[in-house]
Amino acid sequence: MDIADLSQLSSADALELVSRLHQANEQLQGSAVTLSRLSVALQESLGPAPAGALGALQAIGQFLTVQHSYEELATLVHQQSVEVFGMDGGALFLLDESSVLTPIAPSDAALPNPSALEHIADLARRALDAEAMISAPGESDAYPACIALPLSRMGQDVGVAVLYRAAPEEPALSAEMWANLTIYGGTLGAICAGMRQAEALRRDARLLESLLAERARQVQNSRDILRVVFDHLPEGVLLLDHDDVVLAVNRFFADRIAGVHPRELVGRSYADLRQRLHLRGMQRVAQDDEGRAEVTLPDAGGRLHTFEVERTAMQTDDGATLEFWRER
Structure with missing residues (x-):
């Protein structure tokens, strides 16, 4: 349903919009439940962990219960890449409305230099196309070794997280680490999908609020006109x-x-x-x-x-x- 032109939206379309808001809210609640389960599974799979790393993992559950920005999520990915997985940093890429993979700048950390970012972005695109986690060695100081995790939710691609470090060797992934990264990617996918649902819900709520305000104005105008006719x-x-x-x-x-x-x-x-x-x-x-x-x-x-x-x-x-x- 095209709801860009509020003046053309019928009462039936308004009811459909309310229904969409309700469905989006239910999906958001479902994402929150999934995220909670994934977070618990990730913590259990990692076993005993330092307090700092465990605290970082627990922080991931806040992104569906508290309103955060994508920049703050990118910051969390960067921090957890260092604290949990022992890398030098992490980068978050999200698909925009045109299905273009776009890097998200962390709110309090810098993105890698342009050449390194292009290398990381290329690996992110490869992981997204393959729909599988891949790793690649570094080539020089400007091309870090990377692990790319495609992010999806219920079969819908949402982006890619790339963990990187300034080392020429390809990251060694044990079976346990592979499993942990798989769960981590699923958790991030649920977070990104949930944030997207919340963003759509807020956008539709604003549209509905504008629609109702416009309809109220139209009704008032009609009443004013009818009152003038009535009185004359x-x-x-x-x-x-x-x-x-x-x-x-x-x-x-x-x-x-x-x-x-x-x-x-x-x-x-x-x-x-x-x-x-x-x-x-x-x-x-x-x-x-x-x-x-x-x-x-x-x-x-x-x-x-x-x-x-x-x-x-x-x-x-x-x-x-x-x-x-x-x-x-």
Whole structure:
């Protein structure tokens, strides 16, 4: 559904948007559960670990429960590459809306130099295409040895994490380390997918908020226009609810018939209004079988006016009616 043009969004599309928000929230909650399980599995697989490394691993679970930026996540990947896996650093690449792999600059750490970053990015693209973890030796000080972890969630690619160190040798991966990195990649994939879901949820919420504000403005404008038309009708009009309580009166009725401000009539019963008019001298002249009546009412100067009074039921569920007073 294209929701870029809010002015063209129908009520049905608005309901669909609400449904999408609900589904996104459920998916986000599911990602949080998966992340928690992956974090526990990673900690257990690593066995006893220094307090600093264990604290770094536990910090990863905060990214689906607390709002963080991608830059902060890139910083965490860099820190954990050093503290948990003994590397010199880590880089995070995420797929943008055009499916282009883009490096995310850490919030408090520098990216590798341009030549090293290009080498790391090339390995990241290879890992993403292969949909598998790969490692590569370094070639010089400018080309570090790397391990690239493709990140995905439920079969959907989200990016790549690359752990690197300034050494020519290809990183040696034991079976245990391979398993740990696989779990770590799954954890990061869940985090990135969850952050993307949260970002989409916030974006849709902002769109929905804008839509509702625009619809409220349109409704208010429509009411203002209708009120102007209502007040300028050349006859008196009353809006009554199913209990004959006055909901609205137009300016003609208030000024020419009741002789008071409209707010003094709204909320009163129709019986009270008729009594007020009788005290002003209203007399019924005639009434036909269809409910139309003819009444006379003197104005402030004593001049007698004749009105035809007719009621019309509205096609609404609340039983409201309109009563028209037409001067003859």
